[in-house]
Amino acid sequence: MSRAFFALFQRDLRLASRGHGFAAALGFFLLAASMAPLAFGTDPDFLREAAPALFWLLAVLAALLGLEGLFRPALENGDLDIIALSPMPLSLMALSRLSAYWLVTGLPLALCVFPAGLLFGMSSAAIFGLFTSMVIGTPGLILIGGAIAALAAGLRQAAGLVVFLTLPFYAPALIFGPRAANALAEGQWLSASPLFLLAFTLQALAIAPFLSAGALRQYLE
Amino acid sequence: MPKQFFLMTNTAPSLSASYGDPVRLIGEGLAVRRGGLVVAAGIDFSLGPGDALVLKGGNGVGKTSLLRGLAGFSPLCEGRFLAMDAKSGSNIDIDWLRATQTLFLSHNNGLYLNLSLGETINSWAKIAATPAETLSNTLTFWGLSQLSMISVSKLSAGQKRRLALARLSLRNCPLWLLDEPSAGLDSEGLARLTEFATNHRQRGGIIIQTAHDGFVAAGAKTLVLEQPTPPPEPSEAAL
Numbered sequence: 001m002s003r004a005f006f007a008l009f010q011r012d013l014r015l016a017s018r019g020h021g022f023a024a025a026l027g028f029f030l031l032a033a034s035m036a037p038l039a040f041g042t043d044p045d046f047l048r049e050a051a052p053a054l055f056w057l058l059a060v061l062a063a064l065l066g067l068e069g070l071f072r073p074a075l076e077n078g079d080l081d082i083i084a085l086s087p088m089p090l091s092l093m094a095l096s097r098l099s100a101y102w103l104v105t106g107l108p109l110a111l112c113v114f115p116a117g118l119l120f121g122m123s124s125a126a127i128f129g130l131f132t133s134m135v136i137g138t139p140g141l142i143l144i145g146g147a148i149a150a151l152a153a154g155l156r157q158a159a160g161l162v163v164f165l166t167l168p169f170y171a172p173a174l175i176f177g178p179r180a181a182n183a184l185a186e187g188q189w190l191s192a193s194p195l196f197l198l199a200f201t202l203q204a205l206a207i208a209p210f211l212s213a214g215a216l217r218q219y220l221e
Numbered sequence: 222m223p224k225q226f227f228l229m230t231n232t233a234p235s236l237s238a239s240y241g242d243p244v245r246l247i248g249e250g251l252a253v254r255r256g257g258l259v260v261a262a263g264i265d266f267s268l269g270p271g272d273a274l275v276l277k278g279g280n281g282v283g284k285t286s287l288l289r290g291l292a293g294f295s296p297l298c299e300g301r302f303l304a305m306d307a308k309s310g311s312n313i314d315i316d317w318l319r320a321t322q323t324l325f326l327s328h329n330n331g332l333y334l335n336l337s338l339g340e341t342i343n344s345w346a347k348i349a350a351t352p353a354e355t356l357s358n359t360l361t362f363w364g365l366s367q368l369s370m371i372s373v374s375k376l377s378a379g380q381k382r383r384l385a386l387a388r389l390s391l392r393n394c395p396l397w398l399l400d401e402p403s404a405g406l407d408s409e410g411l412a413r414l415t416e417f418a419t420n421h422r423q424r425g426g427i428i429i430q431t432a433h434d435g436f437v438a439a440g441a442k443t444l445v446l447e448q449p450t451p452p453p454e455p456s457e458a459a460l
Contacts, residue, residue: 007347011340018335041298077334078327082388085292088348221295 005092012100015073021066022105024155029062029092031108033116039084044121051120052130056177059109059134060170068162070101071153071212075219079129084220094212098146099139106138129185133197135174136180140201144169150212154219172200224361239424240395243270243307244322246427250300253283253290257265261446262299268309270395270425273418277431278446283322284431285328287446288398291429301408323396328404331372336382339369341422342391351391363387363413380407388415395426403436 016022036054037047074080074097083093110131117127145166152158175221179193188194238266245268250428252262260283266274276284290297293316304313330339342365343454360366363383382405389397402418403411414436428438 003350007344010347011336011344014340015333015338029385075330078329078331079333080324081292081294081325082331084294084343085319085323086348086392087320217273219291 001087001092004088005007005096005178008088008093009096009100013103014035016097016104019066019069020068021101022108024107025062026108026112028065029058029112030116031069032058032061033112034119037120047120048122048126050125051117051122052133054180055130056134056137056174057117059177060141060167062109062172063106064145064163064166066101066105067130067142067145067149068152068159070109070149071104071216072096072149074151075216080216080220084217088215090216091209094150094216095147098143098212101142101146102139102142104144107135110134110138126181126185129183130181132184133177133181133194136194136201137177137197138156138206140197141170141173143201147204147208147211147215150215153216163169173197173206176200195210208217234289235339238428240270240393240449243442244313244318244427245269245302245305245437246429247305248291248300248395249303251290251297251302252296252299253286253287254298255283255413259298263447264300264443266379266444268427268429270427271422272429273422273428273431273441275326275432275437275441275443276446277433277443279448282448284446285400287427288325288431292323292325292398311369313317318396322394323398324389324390324392324394325401326385326399327399328400330379330381332384334374335372337370337372337377338365338380341373341383342369345346345388347393349392355390359387361388362390362417364409379407379410382406383410385414386417390417390419395432397426397428397434399428399430401431401433401435403432406435415439 001057011090033055040047041049042209054195071094084090089146102206113130113134114127118132122130148166148169149158149162152162155161175195180197183193240378246266247268248264248266252259253262254260261280263289268274278284289295289424291302302315303313304315306313326454336344342356342360345351357366359369360369364385365383365387368376373384376384377410382403386402403414406414418436418438422428422438428437430436430439430441
């Protein structure tokens with residue numbers, strides 16, 4: 001089973017890297033970050049202060065960009081039929097697809113804070129804290145958004161619906177993400193915010209694969 | 222394709238050994254729903270090892286819905302669908318049969334357009350842990366071995382169908398549910414399919430298929446589905 005899962009994961013990684021979702025997400029993040037000073041003004045102290053919150057907000061929006069098409073092709077081309085009639089549980093298929101998407105979108109988003117952070121004049125400790133908080137938090141973003149994308153996979157014109165349904169669930173990440181970034185920058189690894197952020201991701205990990213599988217099964221009819 | 226190539230590869234790719242324990246499938250009074258309307262009702266069949274069942278009927282009579290119902294994708298709203306060991310008569314869990322012994326060929330083939338043919342079939346083979354020899358025999362049999370670098374989006378409808386059919390020999394499953402298996406195939410592809418299906422049934426496999434025209438398994442039992450009766454107009458009193 002683990003070999004079959006790995007084979008599936010490899011294929012999902014290939015599919016994710018050929019989709020347009022990750023390019024849209026990364027492009028949006030970098031462009032929006034570099035345009036933010038146009039709106040915020042050029043006070044370097046203010047920019048440095050605002051950067052963690054701004055980058056987290058941008059990451060949350062960027063994570064939403066490609067999610068809507070995460071499960072739809074599998075449903076439309078009948079790949080889901082094949083998986084459903086195989087020993088592989090649908091929840092593992094969902095987990096494979098979600099983790100492949102995180103590897104192709106979430107992790108590069110976190111890496112984007114290095115150039116963006118330098119642009120905003122952040123210290124290296126602050127950048128590293130922000131990066132770590134994003135590595136902890138973005139899997140949760142992708143997992144929750146992916147599960148809601150699965151709920152909407154059989155609907156037409158569902159992009160708007162997915163965004164509206166998902167954003168409220170991202171509130172914990174927006175609350176604890178920037179605070180965790182600051183705490184990690186100061187070396188407080190076990191303070192409340194990083195732990196809450198980790199809890200957000202772990203909770204999503206426990207729920208999202210099964211929720212996605214249940215939703216997709218409904219659309220098989 | 223050169224003639225010689227065609228002659229060299231004229232054997233079905235699957236193993237000659239028979240499938241494991243022979244299975245008997247029994248449907249009693251099955252009915253399926255599509256969009257809230259019962260489209261096929263009173264379906265009875267009994268299929269032993271090597272048997273084939275062809276579902277016929279016009280558009281919209283519920284052939285595909287019935288096939289998807291048998292596959293477990295949509296609930297069968299009436300009747301019983303049973304599987305048993307053909308020798309001992311002991312019951313087989315239908316969900317186990319679906320997960321491990323059943324292959325389904327849908328009309329849209331299960332293909333991703335942004336993978337190449339080789340990537341597609343290699344990933345299927347890896348997931349199913351198919352031996353490399355079976356995989357290469359399969360590709361040769363379906364005339365696909367020269368195409369592995371081609372993107373699926375560039376394949377013709379018939380080539381996509383061949384690729385989808387090639388998947389059936391990667392896993393050793395005795396029950397095949399085929400939705401219009403010959404759609405898009407040329408005459409040579411049709412000959413391959415006939416040989417492929419005959420081999421499957423000789424090994425004790427079962428085929429349940431839908432068909433308008435084209436491929437029909439030889440000597441198959443035929444079930445003609447009737448047009449569904451529209452629901453009665455709601456009467457004044459009911460409103």
